[in-house]
Structures are given as C-alpha cells and as structure tokens.
Amino acid sequence: GEMKHVFINRNFFEKYKTKIEDVVSKIESRIDWMKQSSRADFGNLLEDNVCILLDVSRSMEPHLSYLKKKLEKLINEQIRLKTRFNLVAFSDTLQTFSPKLERVSPTTLQSARDWCSSLQCSGSTDIL
Numbered sequence: 035g036e037m038k039h040v041f042i043n044r045n046f047f048e049k050y051k052t053k054i055e056d057v058v059s060k061i062e063s064r065i066d067w068m069k070q071s072s073r074a075d076f077g078n079l080l081e082d083n084v085c086i087l088l089d090v091s092r093s094m095e096p097h098l099s100y101l102k103k104k105l106e107k108l109i110n111e112q113i114r115l116k117t118r119f120n121l122v123a124f125s126d127t128l129q130t131f132s133p134k135l136e137r138v139s140p141t142t143l144q145s146a147r148d149w150c151s152s153l154q155c156s157g158s159t160d161i162l
Contacts, residue, residue: 072108082117083135091125095155105150125157
C-alpha cells in the first residue's frame, strides 16, 4: 500500500464531523425503533401478505407463553396493517390458522388471537 498525506483544514473537518454525527444519530434512532415492540422479535414486516411460521414442538414448551404474548403484539401492531395473513404452527404435524391467506379484518384478527392463545406444544420438529 501507499501512504498519502492529506491536509484537511479545521472548517472542512468540523463540517464532515457534523455530517457523520448526523448519520450515526439517524442509524442509532433506527436501531432503537427496530428494538421496540414486535419489531424486536419479528423484525419489520414489509410485505402486504404475510405468513408467520411458528415452532410449537415440545422443545419450545418453556417459551410458549412468551411466544403467545409476542404474537399478540405482532397481530395488534403489524399484522393489522397488512392486507392478508396466515399463521402456521409446526411440530411433527402442521396446524394452520386458515387453509389460505385471510384478509385482515377485526374478525380475522380476533380469531387469530384466539387461535394463538390455544396453541400447545407437542411432538418434535421432524416434519419431513
């Protein structure tokens, strides 16, 4: 490699430093926003049609109540803003909230909350 000496005057440095600090601040704000609520666990759902896959095998038993709480937040915060959705739980069998993507409505959202609260862990994750 080569070494180059570059002279940067104080005014240029201060402007550059301010721009960098502004960008870093925006990135930190975005990270803080991503860590809030359902985005912390599921990320930011970008698509209008979403299907959430849930592991409900026996090994997930210690985490099931946590999962149910987080799913309710996801439904209330993000899925309600989508067009269609479905939920699929798997262990050694599959359970679906619906056989197809459902249109988002107050009724389907409440049905999804009820379906999530009824989830039980069983079996293994061997679905092949």
